[in-house]
Amino acid sequence: MLTRIGDIEVWRILESVDTFLTPPDFFPDMDEDGLALMRKVAPKQLCPETGMMLIPIQGFLIKTLTHTVLVDACIGNDKTCEFHEPWHKRSDGRFLASLTAAGVGPADIDYVLCTHLHPDHVGWNTRLEDGRWVPTFPNAHYIMPSSDHAHFSSDPGDCYNESVLPVIQAKQAELVSSDHKIGDHLSLIPTPGHTPGHVSIVIADKGNEAVISGDVMHSTIQCLKPEWNFVYDHDPDLAAVTRRAFLEMVCETDKLLLGSHLPLPSFGRLRTAADAFKWLGH
Ligand SMILES: [Zn+2]
Numbered sequence: 001m002l003t004r005i006g007d008i009e010v011w012r013i014l015e016s017v018d019t020f021l022t023p024p025d026f027f028p029d030m031d032e033d034g035l036a037l038m039r040k041v042a043p044k045q046l047c048p049e050t051g052m053m054l055i056p057i058q059g060f061l062i063k064t065l066t067h068t069v070l071v072d073a074c075i076g077n078d079k080t081c082e083f084h085e086p087w088h089k090r091s092d093g094r095f096l097a098s099l100t101a102a103g104v105g106p107a108d109i110d111y112v113l114c115t116h117l118h119p120d121h122v123g124w125n126t127r128l129e130d131g132r133w134v135p136t137f138p139n140a141h142y143i144m145p146s147s148d149h150a151h152f153s154s155d156p157g158d159c160y161n162e163s164v165l166p167v168i169q170a171k172q173a174e175l176v177s178s179d180h181k182i183g184d185h186l187s188l189i190p191t192p193g194h195t196p197g198h199v200s201i202v203i204a205d206k207g208n209e210a211v212i213s214g215d216v217m218h219s220t221i222q223c224l225k226p227e228w229n230f231v232y233d234h235d236p237d238l239a240a241v242t243r244r245a246f247l248e249m250v251c252e253t254d255k256l257l258l259g260s261h262l263p264l265p266s267f268g269r270l271r272t273a274a275d276a277f278k279w280l281g282h
Helices: 033-043 094-103 119-125 146-153 160-163 165-167 237-252
Strands: 004-005 008-018 052-062 066-071 111-113 128-130 132-136 140-144 174-177 188-191 201-207 207-211 256-258 267-273 276-279
Touching: 004 201, 004 207, 008 094, 008 174, 008 201, 119 128, 119 160, 132 165, 140 146, 146 160, 146 174, 160 165, 237 276
Parallel strands: 066 111, 111 140, 140 174, 207 256
Antiparallel strands: 004 008, 008 052, 052 066, 128 132, 188 201, 201 207, 256 267, 267 276
């Protein structure tokens, strides 16, 4: 188990930790001192051999007393991904083995919660069975932000067709507003910018709170530099405004922050520092 929020268990479901772009390609807003700052405050996110960004791909499994919820479903197997070869037609057992290690099988998942509909967050929504994409989690409601669905369904690509549409056709998808709640302990909050309908997930129990950022941020360096956008943020101006407001909220309310792509162990707390924030770890 990764951590506990009151009586709620949070488990890491790790699929991979791989290199993805050089820091200046990853963060186009990085200035000439940026790389030195990365080496100083976020060295674990730099591959020692290549100097490229090291990015975990993971979901978080949440066990409340009543529900088992998977937040984000990583890349998946057999998926078509022309733009990034390591994600293309994978055949890897680590994600499902990680679920097993958390004491959960696919049929035990009550909800799959997608922070957004990018290929590294929805892949295991489906799996290939006899040449057809079928929901991996047969008993789950799949919660997806409706404005992300509107965006990605307007010009559907491989990711939508392989990992989202089959769930809708199986009548297991629920397209929800960005302030949706699941039970007494889980709430979506709108964090648009990385994608139009991106949401983060607040977990609360017995006065303890955590938040799963999704892709509001990709590195702890963005605590110090909230204005550094990720190269694939859909609306960079909005992403930067959302990121600063999100970090402010996390700080003010002293929530534990869990970040999908933050270097392992991928969770910690913040405090304010100068005109931004400092990552304290856990
Ligand atoms: Zn991502």
